[in-house]
Amino acid sequence: MAVDPQKELTKLHGALGVSQAVIKSTFFEWRQTALELLGPSSDTLDVVLKFWEVAGVDVAKNFFPMLNLRKGQEGLILDLARALAGTGIANGAVVRVEKGEGPLEALIRWERCPWPTFAKRYGASMKEDLLGCDKFLQTIVAEANAFLGTDLKIETQKAIPSGDGVCLRRLYK
Amino acid sequence: MIDKFIPGLKRLADAIHEQKAIAGCQLMHCGRVGGIETEYCQGPSPVPQRLRIFRPVEVMTKADIKQCIKEHVEATERLLKAGFDYVEISGIVGYLLSNFVSSYTNRRTDEYGGDIQGRMRFVVELVAEVKKLCGDVPVGIRLCADELLDDVGGNTPEESMITYEMAEEAGVDVMSVTAGWQESIYPVISRDIPMGSWLHLAERAKQHLKIPVSMAYRLFTPDLPNKAIGEGKLDIWEMCRPMIADPLMPKKVLEGTEDEIRPCVACNVCLARLFRDAPMTCYINPVCAHEWDPKYEIKPAEMEKNIIIVGAGPAGLECAWVAAERGHEVHIYDKREELGGTIIEASKAPYGDDELYGQISFSKAKAEKAGVEFHLGTEVTPELIEEEMPDTVVLATGPKYVKGTAPGFDRANVVPMLDVLNGKAEVGENVVVWGNLKPGIGVALLLAKQGKKVTVVGKERKLGKDINPSFKWRYVGYLKDNRVATYNDSEIEEITDDGITIRTYDGYRIPIKADTVVCTEREANPDLKDVVQENGIELFVIGDALVPRNLSSAVHDGYRIGIRV
């Protein structure tokens, strides 16, 4: 029986959407579990930031085989920016990487991101959402620095959770 | 290492001396790659691990460094008490001393870090202390001539030569030249790296040193080091894996029986097992790690038998020479005119697989010496068995190559792997290889290197599950480099004029354009079993005829039955 590519792609696209949604739900379910077990004295932000730190350390390891100092600082910054963008894309965000003004900087632009929507659904604040994402990305950059002996930095210039319409982050030396 | 090990070490040194050889022992702190089942490992700086298997680094204090030097000295003392004649210090591939030497892993700001002089301080202090104790007993060191860590800011080759000069000045008597780290992204000692590729590093070392220079690293045949020594590029030939594959290698070289050396196929199974703390084995040497065990010895047969072996591939040949050495009358048959079975075709795959044929050359030499009778170009039929009525038949006929059952597998553009490898089949520009084990990967790479667009589709959940992890990363890389697409855990649902339809394990259907489908799937081969059993003849089935696996299983099966029959 001949394959109907449209039907197959529709099925795959649907499954991808579901699995992307499940990842986010799982995070918020884990967050709720941790907070219930830790009791009322626990600080939600501490718990969430710790999660994103652990996740950042683990995700950074996936990037180590492809970070290459031989490409020079400029190439390295672009590669790392693309890798950071990839973490958003895998979750269903629309993310673009552009060269920054100087040679040693890249801009990463989240034009759409599903995380704030999920945060609202599960009753988490926008501040928590933004700081969690920042922690995750900062941890990856810090791990890459520790691995390569570099001194790269990432800063958030605009954020969807702050009402800016996009998240704009600058990765630079 | 504590004193209670001295008697054991002495037994080891004595045994080496009994064979009129020099006994050397190595001192090694594994540093960064030392922690697998521990919470942490030790090192100069907390540089995250690239390989997930290793634990986070705990930074060594200056007191730790002093303690470590003291422990090396105490270990040296024990070696000398045990009677060793040579002490070697390990400073390579990611072990502790190399961690201090390398700019990748040493980010210290104290006197044990900084420039190459600072990073070498630990080594220099350690060498001086060990040498002081050793006196006339020579001390060697292994240091990287090229760390192959330029992607993560490791030492330059120029810095490496400075480390050589500093080690010499500190008192080492021999320099063992090495290349690469476990964390390097480049292959160093696997089969895809041609033998002798690293000799230029020994030559470079010679230009910087007065002490003798030794080297291993893919110097598998004596001609290579012999030539290099003759040309003044090397002083001492080291070898590791060649002597795992054949511990008698140096003796055979000295005796001029080089054709009887079982060649290492540089598959790195031994290393993969070491890294996982698994018991030692060798892919090609069935006796490895069983040398002590009488069950593995080749002993004269209690009753001499007339044996027919059907199939002169790796399993049949291995069984033949072992059985013949034991006194049996062995006849080996093959319908081909040539020895080697499917290794003839397998050795045509790229990235060093031609070296697989070395096992055939070895077992041929052994079989000829042991008096095996060859019957090439002779197909064994039930009539032949009934006519000869041997005491034993060993079926080493190789696997049956099978097509799938899906519609279209009977089309003319579906061809067997062997015909592709030996150039008999016509292959189009878009090719699907059916089977995601090593045979499929080999043929896929061969075709991709010819410029064809290749897709591998296989039932196995993971690609190349029959390749050990210390080599598989190479194949994954080569498939990527050659733009070979892979679909694992998938079936071919249909083959049509335009190509195939894949059905993934979870039901997705993907159309792939293909002019040719190459079948690499195999199954056990029951041919001739019935006639042997019906005639009451002792029967053994070995190698891929029993269960399709790989060269290793064929050789191990052959040996096991050879010593038993």
Ligand SMILES: Cc1cc2nc3c(=O)[nH]c(=O)nc-3n(C[C@H](O)[C@H](O)[C@H](O)COP(=O)(O)O)c2cc1C
């Ligand atoms: C199973 C195995 C164990 C090894 N253990 C050590 C070791 O303890 N110390 C060391 O310096 N090198 C060790 N090596 C590396 C070898 O000494 C050698 O440098 C490397 O295998 C390359 O040489 P080859 O091509 O002759 O095998 C080991 C290699 C293998 C395969």
Ligand code: SF4
């Ligand atoms: S396991 Fe492989 S690499 Fe190691 S000695 Fe044996 S044949 Fe050589």
